[in-house]
Amino acid sequence: MDISAGMPPDEVGRGGEGITPELARGLFRAGSRVVVLGDAILDVWLSGRCDRLCREAPAPVVDVRQRSYAPGGAANTAVNLAALGARVSMVTAVGDDATGRRLCAELRNRGVGTDHVAVSGGRATVSKRRIVAGDQLLLRFDDGDTGDGDDVEAARLVETLRAALADADALVVCDYANGALGPRVAEALRGLRSELPLLVLDAHDPGRWRALRPDLVTPNAAEAAELLGTDLPDGGDARVEFLDRHRDRLAEATGAAAVAVTLDRDGAVLLTGSQPVHRTWARPAPENYTSGAGDTFVAAATVALAGGLPITTAVELAQAAADIVVHRPGTAVCTAAELEQRFGTYSSAALDHDHLAGVVAEHRAAGRRVVFTNGCFDVLHRGHVAYLNEAKRLGDVLIVAVNADESVRRIKGPDRPVNTVRDRAAVLAALSCVDHVTVFTEDTPVELLRGLRPDIYVKGGDYTPEMLTEAPVVRSYGGQVRVLGYVPDHSTSAVIERIRAGAGTGEPA
Known part of the structure; x- marks a missing residue:
């Protein structure tokens, strides 16, 4: 898919690169087929009250009143895609354990297909458990295997990926360094590049995938700084100018046709070839409310691009979706109805x-x-x-x-x-x-x-x-x-x- 293609004439006549409720509604009902390949995690939230310290040490005691489970990592991207109307297949490796079974069940409950999930007896599914008192996150502890899988697991992943990609409109690769995407899988993907649809990359180390030449890569500020080998300046305007000056280096380091750097409360910066820099502006939220916002951004941008919208419109829609989820606690998801309602409020x-x-x-x-x-x-x-x-x-x-x-x-x-x-x-x-x-x-x-x-x-x-x-x-x-x-x-x-x-x-x- 050519992400630089203009909108069809009928869409231009309805507002060009702007977002209207009608445009959003049509986009979300199009049902684009999207495959998500990457590191799936089970997020667990243990919530309760804290009004005392334990006797053994000056540590808070939380009386847990509620347990909630949500797909995290690449699985959260998949859930966000499904919530925005896409038909989603998850390709990942999980362990043959209770955590893996819970994760697959949570995916299916949220409309994500799990037929292409590889279950491995030699792997412990990754989970991230957070303890929350009131609105305050007190502790997170991680569990599970984050190492690369063996040859058998890698071969199964590649085989299931090939099957999942039949008639797909987009592939989202989510590499969070949690083990599913080892060197063998990366090499196989490079061999398939000419057959891949729209390719969106969300990776902690985007440079590792440079040879894959993704259509869009979405590093955060820290990942962009790592790619450039220097810290980003403080302040939204200074960051935009800095990234714009170094756009060629970012393009070279990622191999991507377009780079959208997410800057949390400073919005996002889109760099596409020689086109003018495009910035979005965010509605800031507390840090403890931002879990998974990057996944939402990637999902919304993918749905927009798969639906044929220009890339500037795609990142505007992605920013709007991220703004919705960052004002909620936990691993939140933005739905198509919520985005339609958001753009509907602009009619007056x-x-x-x-x-x-x-x-x-x-x-x-x-x-x-x-x-x-x-x-x-x-x-x-x-x-x-x-x-x-x-x-x-x-x-x-x-x-x-x-x-x-x-x-x-x-x-x-x-x-x-x-x-x-x-x-x-x-x-x-x-x-x-x-x-x-x-x-x-x-x-x-x-x-x-x-x-x-x-x-x-x-x-x-x-x-x-x-x-x-x-x-x-x-x-x-x-x-x-x-x-x-x-x-x-x-x-x-x-x-x-x-x-x-x-x-x-x-x-x-």
Whole structure:
């Protein structure tokens, strides 16, 4: 599957690279076939109360009131895929023990096929047990065999993988260094590379799989730093700039067509060839609520790519899914219904001007730098997304003002807009880089700028500041005017003409 392919014309007409409830619903009901190969773990959560120390040592005593079990590691990725509507087959090795049987049962209960799980009498299934008092994780202890399997186990894994891959739309390889993916399996995969579908890699050591040349690799900050042989700087903006400067080294080290580095509370950074860097913004959560968020990110991105969405849209959807699970305790899963509901809330996302003025005042009181831009944004395309992403990085808060339908008709002609202002606002609000959306009926947002007084006014395209009627207003109160780069041949008009001509978009993602 070519992950750089543009969206089909019908999807472009519904919002291009934006995410709407209808797009999410169609994606999750497509039922893509996904194979997950990797290290499966049984997560056990022992929860209770702690109100005393034991007599033998100054150690807390937890009265366990509840035991819960969940598939972890590669198995959690599989469960997240199934929850997002994919038809999933798990390929892994487990022991012939109670933990292995429990793990397979939990997978089946969550809609994941286990026909291709290899059961080995010489292996103890890996488990991770956590003891929790209230919302506080006190202790984790790990058990099971993490060494490479023998030749017999490796041969069985490869055999079952070949069977599972029949008619698969995607393969996700999850290598957590827990033993299932030894050198023999890696070598066999390299031999199968030309036969593999979309290949997504989630590995503690992505460099080990460089020769496999995955379509997408998803290292976290620590793994990216290890690949580069240096620590990442502190701060989201500094990390984005650093990773962007070293994108060629990351591509070389991983062999991947695209690299999405997940940065926890700083979101994620997508680096794809020579395309502009794309960042997502996360909703931060406590560290003890982030177990398995990376698995959710990988699963959502895979479902989106397998469904034919552009890679920037895929990572936006992945970030939204991760944001849902990090606000829950335990090994959480994001469902298709939850993501549909999340994007459905954006259908009335536009704030009225009075409400927005109050919100901006709160941001300013908190010392946040407010960035403002405006436009029709009729059919959202890659040029728009890259421009908005860059605008967000100029400050802390990004406000997008959208021309009302009657305003668009006056500016663009009687056959525009293609999408109503309600739909256009909803799609914009679904982008993680956009904080607030509002609608204005005039041809320019001059009056809105006078009222909000943003720190930076941004326009994208082949303008100069002197060409903008808004520039004198912004400068009159001490604001800055910035013009960002123009993306050639990616205007809305060009996209619409290609749709009408029946030629599709032809855009790289």
